[in-house]
Amino acid sequence: MYIEPSLMPRASTTSMPATTTTTTTTPTKMDTLHAQEEEMNATLQEALTCTTCTLRLTKASMRRDLEAGVYDPSRDPPFLHLHAKAYSSEEDGDDHDSDYFDSDDSASASRSENQSDSGCYSEEDDDEDDDEEWDEGEGISPLSKPTRKQIPRYARLITPLQRLSYQSCVSDVHDQGRKQGLEPVKAVKNDEEDEDRRFAYYQVDYHIRLHDRARCSMLTLCRDIEDxxxxxxxxxxxxxxxxxxxxxxxxxxxxxxxxxxxxxxxxxxxxxxxxxxxxxxxxxxRWRLRQRRVNEARRKWAQIMAERKRQREQLLLERRKMFRAKVKLYTWKEGDKVMLRELDL
Known part of the structure; x- marks a missing residue:
């Protein structure tokens, strides 16, 4: 049997796309800081509008957290935060209740007295030491100097409506505690501050921290109660x-x-x-929300797999078009060459 292939493959009529260079921009420290603060602001809004959480806190836990440094009302954020190590305020006499969520009126009074902004009514960061800490990350050589990194705070993105909602939550918790006949009022430093008021701030700050951890903790990876x-x-x-x-x-x-x-x-x-x-x-x-996210992820994954299948089929078709050849099969019959068939490979 004699085989006469067409040695020249048919060239593809499709033109090859021009190579384009894509530049990938790495996120800067400011971009990362802004993303963290946006997440904190979303958590704050979620906690201020929450009506389902029922907390059972005691003043003993507040005193314990204050003594251990876990909670500091003059700090922003007041609890030790997940996004960054919390820092203590260096201002003397700035130990009032949840300063970073004070109203605009108290903020104006603070500006006029101290001529320095603190907390969430700080529009500009004049003192870099208040917003930065030494970056003690892994892999730093002992011979190199640690760089400064900025700390995410609630102050930069909080809105006046959120400030008002925060103070309203504190007032509601404070009034509810008085109606329930909690411990009598005890003066801490002056007539304006008392332990009941501080405890109301502590409960609201604790609630905000609870919602923050609900977004960031490993508990979000658990699918069921066994996990x-x-x-x-x-x-x-x-x-x-x-x-x-x-x-x-x-x-x-x-x-x-x-x-x-x-x-x-x-x-x-x-x-x-x-x-x-x-x-x-x-x-x-939040089991309904988790189930909805699982269903959404499965739907997106099904779309991705269908798209990948279509792309593989299209790529295989293009390759067949580029490397196609004709092969003719001949045989000899009574001294003559007779073609049997023609194949496309």
Whole structure:
């Protein structure tokens, strides 16, 4: 049998697309900071409009968090935040209740007296030390200087309506506590501040922090209650390791003493005891939202797989068009060459 192929493949009529260079821009520190503050502002709005959370807090927990440094009403944010390490205010006498959410009138009075903005009514950051801290990230050489990084705050994006809503929430919690016959009013520093008022701020700030952690914690990865149990079991094991580590003092580190390690362990346990209960309750109430997100993710994934299948089929068709050849099959019959068939390869 004789085979006579057409050696020259048919050229494709489709023109190759021109190569274009795409430049990818890496997000700057300011972009990352702005994204974090937008997330914080969304969390704040969610917490201020929430009507389903029921908190069971005590003044003992507030005093414990104040003593341990977990909660500081003069700090922005007042609780130790997930996005960045919190910092203490360096201003003397700036220990009033939740200064960063004060109303515009109190802000104007503060400006006239101290000529310096603080908290959420700060429009411009004049003092860089208040907004920045040393970046002690991993992988920094001992020979290089650490750079400064800015701390995300509620102050930059909070709206006047959110400030008003915050103060309204504090007033409602304060009035509700007085109606329930809580502990009598105790003066802390002056006639304007009392423990009941501070406790009202603490409850509202705690609620905001609860919604913030609901967006950022590992609990958001749990699909069902079995995942929650496994996560809690892992946290118990880590807590036991932290308790054991608290008794070990690294004398080579001048900032680590038996007092600081014990305080860190106390802070961790005190922070997680009641907070875990509230966080799990909020997670359970959001099961409809989680199911809706799962269904949406499955729908998007099905669309992606269908698009990938179409692209693979189109690519295979283009390759067949570019590398197509004709092959003719011949045979000899009675001394003559006779073509049997013609094939497209």
């Amino acid at each position: 929650v149990r496994q996560l809690r079991g892992w946290e118990v094991e880590i807590r036991q390791l932290d308790a054991a580590e608290a008794g070990v003092v690294d004398y080579s580190d001048p900032t680590t003493t038996s007092t600081t390690t014990a305080a860190a362990a106390t802070t961790t346990s005190a922070e997680n005891e009641l907070f875990t209960v509230h966080q799990t309750a909020l997670w359970k109430r």
